[in-house]
Amino acid sequence: MPKWTVIELIRSSPERYAEMVKRRGIDPSIVNEASEIDKKYREALKEIEQLRKDHNALSRGISKASDENYRKEMISKAKALEEKLASKEKELSELEARWREEMKRLPNVLADDVPTGFSDEDNVPVRFWGKPKVLKSMLDEFLKQTKRWGFDVEYELVDGREIVGHADMLERVLQMGDTLQAAKVAGSRFYYLIGDIVWLDFAISLYALDVLTRKGFTPVIPPYMLRTEVLEGAIDYSSFKDMIYKVEGEDLNLIGTAEHPLMALAYDNPLREQDLPLKLVGWSPCFRREAGAGNRDIKGIFRVHQFHKIEQFVFAHPSDSWKYLEEMVSNTEEILRGLGLPYRVVNVVSGELGLPAAKKYDIEVWYPAQGRYREIASISQVLDWQAFRANLTYLRASDGKREYLHTLNGTGIPTSRAITAILENYQEPDGKVLIPDALKKYLKPIERAPLDELKPRKK
RNA sequence: GCCGGGGUGCCCGAGCGGACUAAGGGGCUGGCCUUGAGAGCCAGUUCUCCAUGCGGGGAGCGCGGGUUCAAAUCCCGCCCCCGGCGCCA
The missing domain is CATH 1.10.287.40 (Serine-tRNA synthetase, tRNA binding domain)
Structure with missing residues (x-):
């Protein structure tokens, strides 16, 4: 039982x-x-x-x-x-x-090695990668996010020039995005992507799908809407309010992440023990109300109501589920290293985990113009918290009894945020944005796609 | 959207108002048998409560109501699946 x-x-x-x-x-x-x-x-x-x-x-x-x-x-x-x-x-x-x-x-149990704390400023960095570009004016900030934690991170000091923020890069320098017109017709936090940058969005998805399927994850395109009862199995009430768009007149909700429909693959549908672990990689648009976000990140496409995301999801046997948390983190790290984006991995404090997670790693990418590491990915060990709510079980091979599965979820890569990171980290002094090498092979077959760089619009 | 058929356990499938146990089969697991494999035989294989040594209950047949002392079975509402017609990228 x-x-x-x-x-x-x-x-x-x-x-x-x-x-x-x-x-x-x-x-x-x-x-x-x-x-x-x-x-x-x-x-x-x-x-x-x-x-x-x-x-x-x-x-x-x-x-x-x-x-x-x-x-x-x-x-x-x-x-x-x-x-x-x-x-x-x-x-x-x-x-x-x-x-x-x-x-x-009730919240999930808490892993012993989750740091106690109530602000994301107290998240404990566990490792850094890459050589961030640090503006001279931002050096103090940078050291606060690295040295304070005892890490000596090698960096490239940028002096004598500015780095344009991702929002201005997109809309003013490259002119490949339009949030003003989108706001007029859909509301704030919506956007148009226009021109060469569209290919980048697809290439990022393909690249991450390629990496993860090579690691044994099965690709899935899931439903983009779920019935309320199913969604309640995946998240808690407060996330509901802040995240979920409801469809009027129907018991359907737009998904905030592919995690939820991927989880729902086992909703009331027992898996066989010998099929565990079941590793899935989903591609989907994600819809989020961002109701709790206030005025944060109101410019650009950093925090938006709609974006594409590659998501890792694992149904694991309770006896060995913990090892997949580390595995999934290193998968996402590999994707980011391929993109050449400097990042750090942080162990999220107890007060910021959310009810479902027993432990969570966030991966944060360095944004030179903001002088901050900012969240781009989040990988959670959920144990049997979702399994209890959504009745996710496996049939034990030895006696046919049902046991709760363990679930883990984690970002592969969100395209819009990856784009913002590229816009700042790959920016040249003349306004060009170089395209990360890892993406080139996915752009190459496309006749009209850019290959080496995004060019600023000529004045 | 309209008409017709149908949702029973891990799977297939019988039952259509009272047999204290949802028939039967398949798969899976364990045991017996066998040098080994296969076949055969026996047992287990929904959830939950109490006891957790054996054991003793209760609920459960797509979901929710209703009728009855008694519902998988009868009645009402809803959801989903299949076939046909219509519509459509």
């Missing part, structure tokens, strides 16, 4: 779980509440099952009774019992609904 780690922990040592909840910055009283409901629910269930047992016995007796009077007496007895049961059943179904609700509020 599937056992959910969180429930098991609440039943066996609630204090330990409460400690984890506290580390996430969540009020630990929810643990007590959940524990209370769990106890109440099980007690009520026990009582009702006893009543049902009696009623069943009575009812079975009726089918055998031949004496008509006796039969009538039994039926009236059963009726009375049935009335008593009806009100109890109602109580139970209410309790069960509350139980389910309560369980869905």
